[in-house]
Amino acid sequence: MGKEALTKVYEPRAAEAKWYQYWLDNDFFHAADSSSKEPFSIVIPPPNVTGMLHMGHALNNVLQDICVRYKRMQGYNALWMPGMDHAGIATQNVVEQELAKEGLTRHDLGRVKFIERVWEWKAKYGGVIIHQLKRLGCSCDWSRERFTMDEGLSKAVREVFVRLYNDGLIYQGDYIVNWCPRCRTAISDLEVEYHMEAGHLWNIRYPFVEGEGGIVVATTRPETMLGDTAVAVNPNDGRYRELIGREVILPLMNRRIPVIADDYVTMEFGSGAVKITPASDPNDFAMAGRHKLEIIRIMDDNAVINKNGGVYEGQDRYECRRNVVRDLETGGYLVGTEPYAHNIGQCYRCKTDIEPAVSRQWFVKIAPLAKEATAAVVKGKTRIIPPSWEATYFEWMNNIRDWCISRQIWWGHRIPVWNCDGCGKVIVASHDPDLCPDCGGTKLRQEEDVLDTWFSSGLWPFSTLGWPERTEALRTFYPTSLLVTGFDILFFWVARMMMMGLYVMKDVPFRDVYLHALVRDENGEKMSKSKGNSIDPLEMMDRFGTDAFRFTLAAFTAQGRDVRMSEERIEGYKYFINKIWNATRFSMMNVEDYSSDAAVQREDESIADRWIKARLNRTIAEVIRGLDEYRFNDATAAVYQFIWHEFCDWYLELIKPVLYGKENNAARRAAQKTLTDVLTTSLKLLHPFMPFLTEEIWQTLVADESSIMVSPFPEADETMSDPEAEGEMALIMEVITRIRNIRGEMNVVPSLKLKATLAVPAADLQTTLEKGRVYIMNLANLETLIITGEMTEPKGAATAVAGPVHVYLFLAGVIDVAGEENRLQKEIARVDKDLILVSRKLANPEFLAKAAEAVVKKEQEKARVLREKRAALDAALIRLAAFSKSG
RNA sequence: AGGCACGUAGCUCAGUGGGAGAGCGCCAUCCUGACGCGGUGGAUGUCCAGGGUUCAAAUCCCUGCGUGCCUACCA
Numbered sequence: 001m002g003k004e005a006l007t008k009v010y011e012p013r014a015a016e017a018k019w020y021q022y023w024l025d026n027d028f029f030h031a032a033d034s035s036s037k038e039p040f041s042i043v044i045p046p047p048n049v050t051g052m053l054h055m056g057h058a059l060n061n062v063l064q065d066i067c068v069r070y071k072r073m074q075g076y077n078a079l080w081m082p083g084m085d086h087a088g089i090a091t092q093n094v095v096e097q098e099l100a101k102e103g104l105t106r107h108d109l110g111r112v113k114f115i116e117r118v119w120e121w122k123a124k125y126g127g128v129i130i131h132q133l134k135r136l137g138c139s140c141d142w143s144r145e146r147f148t149m150d151e152g153l154s155k156a157v158r159e160v161f162v163r164l165y166n167d168g169l170i171y172q173g174d175y176i177v178n179w180c181p182r183c184r185t186a187i188s189d190l191e192v193e194y195h196m197e198a199g200h201l202w203n204i205r206y207p208f209v210e211g212e213g214g215i216v217v218a219t220t221r222p223e224t225m226l227g228d229t230a231v232a233v234n235p236n237d238g239r240y241r242e243l244i245g246r247e248v249i250l251p252l253m254n255r256r257i258p259v260i261a262d263d264y265v266t267m268e269f270g271s272g273a274v275k276i277t278p279a280s281d282p283n284d285f286a287m288a289g290r291h292k293l294e295i296i297r298i299m300d301d302n303a304v305i306n307k308n309g310g311v312y313e314g315q316d317r318y319e320c321r322r323n324v325v326r327d328l329e330t331g332g333y334l335v336g337t338e339p340y341a342h343n344i345g346q347c348y349r350c351k352t353d354i355e356p357a358v359s360r361q362w363f364v365k366i367a368p369l370a371k372e373a374t375a376a377v378v379k380g381k382t383r384i385i386p387p388s389w390e391a392t393y394f395e396w397m398n399n400i401r402d403w404c405i406s407r408q409i410w411w412g413h414r415i416p417v418w419n420c421d422g423c424g425k426v427i428v429a430s431h432d433p434d435l436c437p438d439c440g441g442t443k444l445r446q447e448e449d450v451l452d453t454w455f456s457s458g459l460w461p462f463s464t465l466g467w468p469e470r471t472e473a474l475r476t477f478y479p480t481s482l483l484v485t486g487f488d489i490l491f492f493w494v495a496r497m498m499m500m501g502l503y504v505m506k507d508v509p510f511r512d513v514y515l516h517a518l519v520r521d522e523n524g525e526k527m528s529k530s531k532g533n534s535i536d537p538l539e540m541m542d543r544f545g546t547d548a549f550r551f552t553l554a555a556f557t558a559q560g561r562d563v564r565m566s567e568e569r570i571e572g573y574k575y576f577i578n579k580i581w582n583a584t585r586f587s588m589m590n591v592e593d594y595s596s597d598a599a600v601q602r603e604d605e606s607i608a609d610r611w612i613k614a615r616l617n618r619t620i621a622e623v624i625r626g627l628d629e630y631r632f633n634d635a636t637a638a639v640y641q642f643i644w645h646e647f648c649d650w651y652l653e654l655i656k657p658v659l660y661g662k663e664n665n666a667a668r669r670a671a672q673k674t675l676t677d678v679l680t681t682s683l684k685l686l687h688p689f690m691p692f693l694t695e696e697i698w699q700t701l702v703a704d705e706s707s708i709m710v711s712p713f714p715e716a717d718e719t720m721s722d723p724e725a726e727g728e729m730a731l732i733m734e735v736i737t738r739i740r741n742i743r744g745e746m747n748v749v750p751s752l753k754l755k756a757t758l759a760v761p762a763a764d765l766q767t768t769l770e771k772g773r774v775y776i777m778n779l780a781n782l783e784t785l786i787i788t789g790e791m792t793e794p795k796g797a798a799t800a801v802a803g804p805v806h807v808y809l810f811l812a813g814v815i816d817v818a819g820e821e822n823r824l825q826k827e828i829a830r831v832d833k834d835l836i837l838v839s840r841k842l843a844n845p846e847f848l849a850k851a852a853e854a855v856v857k858k859e860q861e862k863a864r865v866l867r868e869k870r871a872a873l874d875a876a877l878i879r880l881a882a883f884s885k886s887g
Numbered sequence: 888a889g890g891c892a893c894g895u896a897g898c899u900c901a902g903u904g905g906g907a908g909a910g911c912g913c914c915a916u917c918c919u920g921a922c923g924c925g926g927u928g929g930a931u932g933u934c935c936a937g938g939g940u941u942c943a944a945a946u947c948c949c950u951g952c953g954u955g956c957c958u959a960c961c962a
Contacts, residue, residue: 201962270962273962283961388891391891395957568911578924581921852905
């Protein structure tokens with residue numbers, strides 16, 4: 001105690017920089033590989049190395065930091081493992097754009113030089129987001145920071161690839177995949193985004209090879225007809241049954257193609273006949289497999305028509321479409337065109353239209369892995385929170401398709417497969433082989449493709465802890481305790497970590513998965529740069545302070561709900577910080593002469609002291625429950641409500657007379673002690689949400705430990721509960737509120753001291769109110785207060801009822817009869833409304849018979865109280881009338 | 888096309904079987920020795936609509952309307 005005074009206002013910027021550095025200097029974020037403490041671990045969802053902090057990151061990481069700070073204070077050996085993702089396609093794009101400014105392509109540099117260039121870029125610009133996370137206050141163990149392209153993690157990738165391959169879970173083959181012509185790579189099903197677009201449905205007639213007429217097919221992509229190898233109809237379609245097995249001529253190409261029958265064809269759609277382009281459509285590709293159709297690729301990797309496209313060679317797909325339509329029309333093949341809205345798949349990275357294309361790719365056979373991952377959640381080895389997401393998880397796992405893991409880019413983990421030029425042997429190895437194990441040849445060519453970035457992120461929970469080495473850290477922290485992430489990457493990432501973790505480690509990667517919502521703007525729209533509605537978290541931190549921003553994020557995180565961000569709300573919590581700051585200043589001014597060594601007897605404590613401690617105890621329990629159940633908004637609401645409305649609004653006001661008057665030193669010391677204890681405990685409760693503010697205050701106010709972040713988190717304590725004090729204070733507070741209410745309603749100037757009488761029917765209540773006498777006189781601003789057992793009915797006083805207590809307030813001069821009557825009538829109306837409801841319930845024999853006994857009792861008690869109140873108010877009204885006549 | 892949410896005070900949202908709540912906003916009032924980023928008091932609701940279950944429904948069930956999202960994709 002007795003530290004220097006706090007500045008008049010809290011300065012977030014200075015405090016944030018100072019204390020973050022202090023925590024780093026003291027290694028407080030560091031978790032030991034082994035410890036006698038129970039472990040708690042979280043791995044960060046690794047942000048892209050190209051990433052900049054946006055609202056989604058901010059929410060995600062603040063929630064993690066809250067959890068990890070909470071657990072650390074609770075005495076766990078708490079690890080928050082940080083790191084970044086190499087983000088194959090995104091990063092390669094960035095560096096290629098940089099090269100483009102120099103007029104170069106990656107092919108000009110060659111693979112090796114290009115990779116060097118990416119590493120240079122990373123060293124120079126990569127990882128900006130790490131600094132931004134530090135500004136957020138994230139208490140990651142930075143000494144363990146990992147990158148998916150690190151040596152260790154690369155080793156893990158190779159090791160897992162080899163194991164999967166040897167177990168027959170990785171295969172290579174020619175399949176139709178989602179091809180991004182701009183990125184010039186295959187991408188997985190998950191990386192395709194679909195959205196509706198207004199297009200056309202072109203109806204084209206394919207003439208029969210023999211005889212008159214032809215068959216009409218409908219398509220949204222006429223240019224693909226160049227690669228058609230069949231026309232399909234439904235075998236049950238009477239209109240076309242005769243035609244099955246006949247041949248038609250493919251217009252423009254003059255190729256003979258068969259009419260085939262397949263159940264896939266929907267009779268009701270279009271003409272009921274569909275053109276089949278196996279190389280450009282996944283369904284057609286599947287059909288080609290069933291019917292042994294020829295597969296003709298008509299486009300190259302840039303989606304430009306190749307030599308198989310005849311005269312259209314060299315045209316890009318959109319140009320080709322225009323020309324094909326024109327030529328069909330000229331040739332008389334185009335039967336009709338109608339507007340048609342349909343879904344277009346786009347690359348989620350670059351928004352280029354996806355071109356389904358057949359190519360040779362590597363796949364993970366996913367069904368066996370998905371089975372394990374499903375079972376783990378069914379068995380409860382991993383909990384998904386909120387549980388409503390479990391259904392989505394199962395649904396996806398049950399309908400999962402093989403995962404295309406090869407990417408035709410350079411930045412990433414090159415697939416550890418070599419082909420021997422000598423004997424054609426395929427070598428799959430975790431270490432680069434020098435010679436072929438079969439023929440001893442040295443001409444080995446490594447596979448050109450790299451792995452999908454999510455392949456390496458799938459290993460994140462154990463690769464970051466050192467696997468495949470059997471490290472101490474791995475033993476201590478795997479399975480991790482918790483994963484916090486947005487539901488949007490449930491499939492991309494969570495599901496794959498589950499599969500990989502179970503496959504490699506034979507155990508789930510995390511016990512709990514907390515899925516939080518997406519941050520949207522005030523109108524509920526997803527924030528995006530292109531929409532211009534994004535709020536920059538860094539700007540929010542600059543303007544309102546990091547703590548206000550953090551608290552806001554936590555306060556808006558209700559389970560299963562979107563988080564709608566708005567600046568006004570952050571500002572509101574900035575005010576809360578100001579409130580805490582000033583409550584602290586007040587406290588420090590009034591405890592200067594207090595030493596924590598001073599003996600304080602239990603009996604010296606006032607009822608207010610006992611009350612605030614009991615309330616604090618409840619608040620602790622609520623905060624703990626909120627955090628344990630990931631109900632962050634409940635936790636913030638509890639602590640906000642307590643500090644502002646109980647501690648500041650009531651407790652500080654209640655003890656002011658005790659603090660100011662120096663006459664009763666024992667009581668004063670007790671108040672000083674309570675004030676100090678409650679404030680410091682509140683700071684601890686707040687710390688996970690507001691690390692900087694609480695540290696700043698702690699260092700000035702307490703500092704009996706090196707930092708609030710390593711001080712023990714409060715525990716709810718039965719011995720601190722005090723229902724008696726809570727009940728007594730409730731009555732005292734209600735009396736005060738009733739008097740204030742009269743004063744306000746009757747427009748009494750606040751500075752005017754009044755006389756009041758409390759008529760109290762029971763002796764114990766009289767004692768209670770005597771205990772609260774000073775509080776009532778001060779907070780209701782009274783000149784005199786009579787507390788009597790006689791149920792007197794003074795004339796000319798305004799009347800209110802506080803539970804069983806009748807409150808009479810003597811207004812200065814002559815009472816405003818009309819005003820008081822109005823006030824009483826209003827109150828009576830309110831009572832009547834409740835009374836009618838309760839009476840109706842109690843008049844219902846079925847309610848009495850079937851409702852729980854406690855419920856009935858409660859209702860009866862409620863009715864009794866209401867009736868008494870009604871009677872008292874009636875009496876007051878009658879007295880008022882008499883007074884007005886006599887007066 | 889299927890699936891999942893959501894619809895509560897002017898706004899943003901908690902609450903999920905027995906007293907309709909919070910924050911912000913609004914009205915009135917107060918320069919009380921921590922705070923005007925404050926204090927005190929006040930007003931405000933067909934808890935989307937309709938039906939059902941129950942002694943009792945904002946809360947559970949069904950239907951409808953509206954909104955949002957996810958998954959799949961039929962040319």
